[in-house]
Amino acid sequence: MTRKQITIGCGAIILILLPPAALLSGNPYLISLTSRIIIYALAAASLDLLLGYGAMISLGHAAFVGVGAYTIAILHFHSAGAEPLFSWPFLFAGSNNALLTLPLATLSASFAALIIGGLSLRTTGMHFIMITLAFAQMLYYFFISLEKYGGDDGLSLATRNSLVGLNLGNSSHFYYLCLAALFVFLILAHRLVNSRFGLVVRGAGNNDRRIKGLGIHSYRYKLVTFVIAGGSAGLAGALLANQTEFVSPGLMHWTLSGELMVMVLLGGLGTLFGPVLGATVFLALETTLAMYTEHWMIYMGPFLVLTVIFAKRGLFGFLAGDKGKNG
Amino acid sequence: MLLVIEQFLNGLQLGITLFLMSAGLTLVFGIMQVINLAHGSFYMIGAYVGATVAAYTGSFLLAVLAAVGAAAGVGCIVEMLVLRHLYARQHLDQVLATFGLIMFFNELIRIVWGRQPVFMNVPGALSQSIQLLPGLHYPTYRLAVIGIGLLVALLLWLMFAKTRIGMQIRAGSSNREMVGALGVNINLLYTLVFGLGALLAGLAGVMAGPILSVEPGMGESILILTFVVIVIGGIGSVRGAVAGALLVGMVDTLGRAFLPSILRTILAAATADSVAASLSSMAIYILMAAILVWKPRGLFPAHG
Numbered sequence: 156m157t158r159k160q161i162t163i164g165c166g167a168i169i170l171i172l173l174p175p176a177a178l179l180s181g182n183p184y185l186i187s188l189t190s191r192i193i194i195y196a197l198a199a200a201s202l203d204l205l206l207g208y209g210a211m212i213s214l215g216h217a218a219f220v221g222v223g224a225y226t227i228a229i230l231h232f233h234s235a236g237a238e239p240l241f242s243w244p245f246l247f248a249g250s251n252n253a254l255l256t257l258p259l260a261t262l263s264a265s266f267a268a269l270i271i272g273g274l275s276l277r278t279t280g281m282h283f284i285m286i287t288l289a290f291a292q293m294l295y296y297f298f299i300s301l302e303k304y305g306g307d308d309g310l311s312l313a314t315r316n317s318l319v320g321l322n323l324g325n326s327s328h329f330y331y332l333c334l335a336a337l338f339v340f341l342i343l344a345h346r347l348v349n350s351r352f353g354l355v356v357r358g359a360g361n362n363d364r365r366i367k368g369l370g371i372h373s374y375r376y377k378l379v380t381f382v383i384a385g386g387s388a389g390l391a392g393a394l395l396a397n398q399t400e401f402v403s404p405g406l407m408h409w410t411l412s413g414e415l416m417v418m419v420l421l422g423g424l425g426t427l428f429g430p431v432l433g434a435t436v437f438l439a440l441e442t443t444l445a446m447y448t449e450h451w452m453i454y455m456g457p458f459l460v461l462t463v464i465f466a467k468r469g470l471f472g473f474l475a476g477d478k479g480k481n482g
Numbered sequence: 483m484l485l486v487i488e489q490f491l492n493g494l495q496l497g498i499t500l501f502l503m504s505a506g507l508t509l510v511f512g513i514m515q516v517i518n519l520a521h522g523s524f525y526m527i528g529a530y531v532g533a534t535v536a537a538y539t540g541s542f543l544l545a546v547l548a549a550v551g552a553a554a555g556v557g558c559i560v561e562m563l564v565l566r567h568l569y570a571r572q573h574l575d576q577v578l579a580t581f582g583l584i585m586f587f588n589e590l591i592r593i594v595w596g597r598q599p600v601f602m603n604v605p606g607a608l609s610q611s612i613q614l615l616p617g618l619h620y621p622t623y624r625l626a627v628i629g630i631g632l633l634v635a636l637l638l639w640l641m642f643a644k645t646r647i648g649m650q651i652r653a654g655s656s657n658r659e660m661v662g663a664l665g666v667n668i669n670l671l672y673t674l675v676f677g678l679g680a681l682l683a684g685l686a687g688v689m690a691g692p693i694l695s696v697e698p699g700m701g702e703s704i705l706i707l708t709f710v711v712i713v714i715g716g717i718g719s720v721r722g723a724v725a726g727a728l729l730v731g732m733v734d735t736l737g738r739a740f741l742p743s744i745l746r747t748i749l750a751a752a753t754a755d756s757v758a759a760s761l762s763s764m765a766i767y768i769l770m771a772a773i774l775v776w777k778p779r780g781l782f783p784a785h786g
Binding site: 206212214274277278280281282284285286288289290292293296297299300301302303409410413416417420424450451452453455456457458459460462463464 | 511517519564567568571573574575577578579581582583584585586587588589590592593702706709710712713717756759760763764767768770771774775778779780
């Protein structure tokens, strides 16, 4: 076993054993905190597909988290209210069944990613950063102006979604649903980046011109990666809506996109597992600092600047050695 | 008709503010190839320092001078402490470090001035309205903002086109190694350009103070508009910044003012209002997407 496999294995075992351990030691709040960490880890790992492999620096990833979350909330809103979501071409009254809502949330976020990515990927470099940011802000203002779904105040859910065989209201059950989503994503993404497809995307991230010179239309590969990352962020958003039982346009605000980026860089760019670690450290640091001072950002800001200037490999590179890079 | 002229002037005034923001930012992008998210923080610092000095001394002129000085000073310090280390790094590192700077400045402002918005009065001499046309009264202050903005644009153009430092800046944006090899102190030039950008942002901030509310995080909303301006105009191009700023200012202001009544002629009143509300807040982003499909490098690309 390599050092990297040991690091990943230990992380997985800790995450699997956490709920019973938290219950036994009398700290049940740890379960919901860790669920939140896992959800953010999923969003951050999906962003790593773009940042670390395709060198697509998207500053609008929170938009897809928000679209996923709003899909859950809107479906719930209509299933609870009298008015159906739409009545043509067939009657659809909304839904609260996770088997339907989670895939729909992923799909709608993928669709948003297809449109935003399709337009943004026409550009590169600084243009791409600013355009993804602007599109995310556009969705943010769009949802603020949607008075029907709460506008600026957001929308509350009466209950979490229902899923056969599980009680999502129970924090342990919900925790394992989130953990399963994260594991499935990490396994699939790991296979993806090491496939021929992933090779092309990584090549395009390194030197787009050479990939084009090889006769490969890199735009399509990048767009598919963008859609996969967007859809996974949508799934994270759907889980987040279920956890907090509340959605608001704040989920799409660009500061969340920035925080996701911070988690990726903190954990290690282009490692997939690193962002999980990054999300853990970021949220743990935020929670701890917030206990001592409400002005925790005054410490977080300079910490971030110093991390960028001095730590280049991220925490995962530190733990897993130089072979931390995935592929 | 009078309403149209009035909204047109409002659009011009927003455009001028955006121009002051984007001129500095586009120079920093174009010359140093660095993406600076913290540009909005200089705007915020300008507004806060200006509001405080105006409240203590009662003099708007002193407030403007203090705001501009503070923003430029903070800009130079930030360049020397942080950004200088990032010129050779990837855009991703620059985004993250400047994101950290935003967190720091927003929280610093909250600690020093508190969470409540700070109010800034319109200076006494400019607090009246002026009659432009029969029946059209327009606040003198807003006209003064437009005038100062146009004056600054003229001065910037003179500086770039006619002076030695302007020549060096233009040369630096097309080939920085060559400028360094010719004996220009590149480090100093970069600090000065960055300070100039921060100064313009501070000026925009203090002038917006009496119009908008001065609050933590005010820098971010204008920063994103500025990004839209720069993407539309073309990164690194001051001409593009002028065109983009005016376009965005007009589309945003006129859209908010007239879309509801235009849509009411074809839709039911309630539907029209909600559609207009979403459309007008999204209008500039739709404009940006359209321009991007047409010209991916902006209206006036700076290089090639």
